[in-house]
Amino acid sequence: MVSNSNINNVKTKTIGEIFSKDPKIICRNVDVFYGEKQAIKDVSIDIASREIISFIGPSGCGKSTFLRCLNRMNDTIDTCKVKGSISLDKEDIYDEKIDVVTLRAKIGMVFQKPNPFPKSIYENVAYGPKIHGLSSSKEELDFIVENSLKDSGLWEEVKDRLQSPGTGLSGGQQQRLCIARAIAVSPEIILMDEPCSALDPIATAKIEELINQLGKNYSIVIVTHSMQQAARISQRTAYFHLGELIEVGETKKIFTMPKDKQTEAYISGRIG
Amino acid sequence: MNKNNSKMLTADEASKIVASSVIRRRKKDARLKTYGRIAIGLAVSFLIFLFVSIFSKGIPGFFQYYVTLDVYLDRDRLDPKGDLSPESLYNGDARSIVLESLYKVINPKGRKEKKAAKKIISSNADVRISKMVLDNSKILGKTISITFAVDDDIDSFLRGYIKRETPSSERRINDTVIKFVDKLSAENRISYKFSDYILTGSASRSPEIAGIKGAFIGSMLTLAVCFIIAFPLGVATAVYLEEFAPKNRITEIIEVNINNLAAVPSVVFGILGLAIFIGVFGMPRSIPLLGGMVLALMTLPTIIISSRAAIRAVPPSIKDAAYGIGASKLQTIFHHVLPLAMPGMLTGTIIGMAQALGETAPLLMIGMVAFIVDIPGGVTDPGTVLPVQIFMWADFAERMFIQKTSSAIIVLLVFLIFMNAAAVILRKKLERRW
Numbered sequence: 001m002v003s004n005s006n007i008n009n010v011k012t013k014t015i016g017e018i019f020s021k022d023p024k025i026i027c028r029n030v031d032v033f034y035g036e037k038q039a040i041k042d043v044s045i046d047i048a049s050r051e052i053i054s055f056i057g058p059s060g061c062g063k064s065t066f067l068r069c070l071n072r073m074n075d076t077i078d079t080c081k082v083k084g085s086i087s088l089d090k091e092d093i094y095d096e097k098i099d100v101v102t103l104r105a106k107i108g109m110v111f112q113k114p115n116p117f118p119k120s121i122y123e124n125v126a127y128g129p130k131i132h133g134l135s136s137s138k139e140e141l142d143f144i145v146e147n148s149l150k151d152s153g154l155w156e157e158v159k160d161r162l163q164s165p166g167t168g169l170s171g172g173q174q175q176r177l178c179i180a181r182a183i184a185v186s187p188e189i190i191l192m193d194e195p196c197s198a199l200d201p202i203a204t205a206k207i208e209e210l211i212n213q214l215g216k217n218y219s220i221v222i223v224t225h226s227m228q229q230a231a232r233i234s235q236r237t238a239y240f241h242l243g244e245l246i247e248v249g250e251t252k253k254i255f256t257m258p259k260d261k262q263t264e265a266y267i268s269g270r271i272g
Numbered sequence: 273m274n275k276n277n278s279k280m281l282t283a284d285e286a287s288k289i290v291a292s293s294v295i296r297r298r299k300k301d302a303r304l305k306t307y308g309r310i311a312i313g314l315a316v317s318f319l320i321f322l323f324v325s326i327f328s329k330g331i332p333g334f335f336q337y338y339v340t341l342d343v344y345l346d347r348d349r350l351d352p353k354g355d356l357s358p359e360s361l362y363n364g365d366a367r368s369i370v371l372e373s374l375y376k377v378i379n380p381k382g383r384k385e386k387k388a389a390k391k392i393i394s395s396n397a398d399v400r401i402s403k404m405v406l407d408n409s410k411i412l413g414k415t416i417s418i419t420f421a422v423d424d425d426i427d428s429f430l431r432g433y434i435k436r437e438t439p440s441s442e443r444r445i446n447d448t449v450i451k452f453v454d455k456l457s458a459e460n461r462i463s464y465k466f467s468d469y470i471l472t473g474s475a476s477r478s479p480e481i482a483g484i485k486g487a488f489i490g491s492m493l494t495l496a497v498c499f500i501i502a503f504p505l506g507v508a509t510a511v512y513l514e515e516f517a518p519k520n521r522i523t524e525i526i527e528v529n530i531n532n533l534a535a536v537p538s539v540v541f542g543i544l545g546l547a548i549f550i551g552v553f554g555m556p557r558s559i560p561l562l563g564g565m566v567l568a569l570m571t572l573p574t575i576i577i578s579s580r581a582a583i584r585a586v587p588p589s590i591k592d593a594a595y596g597i598g599a600s601k602l603q604t605i606f607h608h609v610l611p612l613a614m615p616g617m618l619t620g621t622i623i624g625m626a627q628a629l630g631e632t633a634p635l636l637m638i639g640m641v642a643f644i645v646d647i648p649g650g651v652t653d654p655g656t657v658l659p660v661q662i663f664m665w666a667d668f669a670e671r672m673f674i675q676k677t678s679s680a681i682i683v684l685l686v687f688l689i690f691m692n693a694a695a696v697i698l699r700k701k702l703e704r705r706w
């Protein structure tokens with residue numbers, strides 16, 4: 001447990017507003033190491049309920065690494081060690097008592113490259129609810145699948161071919177299928193790691209619209225290399241550089257009047 | 273550096289030099305291509321030679337000569353106890369009954385001619401009659417025409433391997449026998465047809481009735497044991513090494529040793545089996561269970577290596593997807609990794625099994641070379657396997673065994689081709705998955 005007395009009383013070099021009034025996730029002094037190499041240095045940030053926050057920064061700065069800390073996906077990498085504290089609803093997610101399985105059911109994830117299972121569209125969406133036992137009957141499962149596909153805007157396109165393989169869809173459809181798969185287990189937070197980087201502009205526009213929709217019900221953390229995208233969809237933006245969180249703030253402010261020189265250099269295109 | 277009279281070439285000079293070197297390089301290319309073609313040509317012609325020689329020898333091995341006789345099935349003499357039991361029929365006089373019907377056709381005079389006549393029909397003729405009676409006792413007391421395999425020397429004579437022109441003293445059959453065979457031919461009683469014995473008979477000292485059924489069943493039982501042991505063990509090992517094992521010195525040593533194990537000569541596994549399974553655990557020799565266990569030791573490295581490759585070939589993004597949605601490690605492995613890796617693992621397993629199917633040396637070590645007439649009914653009955661049967665037949669002097677050796681090789685080859693084709697089809701399937 002993270003006691004309330006010290007969470008907003010943290011030493012940080014980060015410029016801007018790292019705190020939020022209604023925090024869902026609270027990260028304090030997070031360091032991440034791959035073996036000897038430190039990929040994340042002393043990052044502290046809050047993620048609020050029902051906000052869309054984007055992580056931007058030059059590639060290799062640790063955006064994905066930090067994102068993957070939030071649902072403990074880094075556990076799957078042997079060399080990766082996480083220090084500091086990250087809590088979800090004031091409960092330390094790296095506590096021994098926490099089961100990663102339930103954690104990841106609460107925090108869904110969408111990856112850079114669309115990665116549907118090589119199974120049917122139906123199976124792709126139904127898999128999560130099945131393993132977590134969210135439905136007790138076929139009808140319930142069908143209902144969940146249909147709703148998830150509707151929420152991800154894919155239902156109309158695939159309702160007649162739910163049994164055909166998910167890998168047969170177009171890239172954009174596959175990514176929306178992956179989003180449907182993530183929301184099928186009713187998560188509270190969705191993490192997205194450059195979800196549009198493998199898609200064409202039209203598919204990207206659809207996903208962005210979808211993210212805007214989903215932002216009403218979920219907290220969404222999205223890593224993006226496109227500053228326009230961050231500007232279009234997120235309420236808050238965090239700028240990472242070489243493993244450090246340089247600046248956080250309202251997206252509008254970050255893009256119009258960044259306080260930090262490095263942030264300014266990045267958004268004006270001087271750091272790639 | 274460029275002290276002594278070296279200077280840059282002009283473009284013209286350079287292009288001339290390049291042009292001449294291009295010709296040289298082209299020639300080299302052409303030569304290499306020719307060598308390659310010659311090598312492939314040689315390999316293909318060896319293969320063709322092998323196949324032609326095996327098939328030309330082996331196909332006739334599936335056929336043999338028969339003689340048709342009208343046999344009076346005397347009830348009292350065939351079934352002395354009158355209860356139609358196998359023992360009663362065994363004590364019966366089937367052999368003389370067959371010979372008598374033969375004498376009726378060829379009329380041998382005197383003891384010498386009768387002795388010669390006895391050489392014509394396979395010694396198995398009485399068994400054939402007993403079997404027919406056991407199958408259908410209504411034929412007792414009737415005269416029916418039955419075809420019997422001729423003795424292997426007669427078969428060889430009819431095929432022309434034993435020549436009429438050879439002096440009688442150097443032939444395996446004398447003039448009297450030839451006279452009788454001619455007479456049977458003249459009466460149209462000799463026929464050449466698909467062998468009743470090659471596929472359904474078991475090992476025998478008489479080549480005309482020897483078949484591969486015993487060895488075939490032995491092979492299948494051995495392979496079944498091998499698969500049941502090696503596949504789960506191999507897959508489990510592969511999964512552990514790929515997904516669970518910590519990356520440290522010990523696992524490294526294990527990995528290196530598994531790879532080394534794949535290169536160990538198979539006969540060593542035979543010795544291992546002899547020492548451990550027979551020596552320490554006191555298992556009986558010659559049984560398919562033991563053979564399968566030894567072959568499992570041998571195929572295990574192949575299965576482990578190919579299974580690991582198959583598991584590694586599963587895209588990490590699929591694992592990420594499963595973990596990301598909250599699947600446990602076990603669920604990820606069983607729901608996603610193993611199904612996707614299965615074709616690859618099965619391919620490796622089939623290739624390993626094909627190796628095991630053709631393996632002879634380790635089985636010789638554990639006594640599966642014994643002469644066993646009975647067809648094994650289970651994994652604990654003594655038996656032999658196809659390649660060992662081939663090995664044994666190839667060693668026999670009788671002409672007919674040479675054909676049967678090639679026939680058995682054909683059966684083995686057909687099986688190997690079948691298994692390898694299955695492996696190729698599976699691999700094609702694997703490629704289509706994502």
Ligand SMILES: Nc1ncnc2c1ncn2[C@@H]1O[C@H](COP(=O)(O)OP(=O)(O)O)[C@@H](O)[C@H]1O
Pocket residue numbers: 034039057058059060061062063064065066077079
């Ligand atoms: N599995 C890994 N093992 C070792 N180093 C890694 C691993 N993944 C990422 N890194 C390193 O960590 C740093 C941050 O990477 P990443 O989080 O992927 O950056 P970003 O997503 O911002 O491009 C990089 O220097 C990268 O080389």
Ligand SMILES: [Mg+2]
Pocket residue numbers: 063064065193
């Ligand atoms: Mg990244």
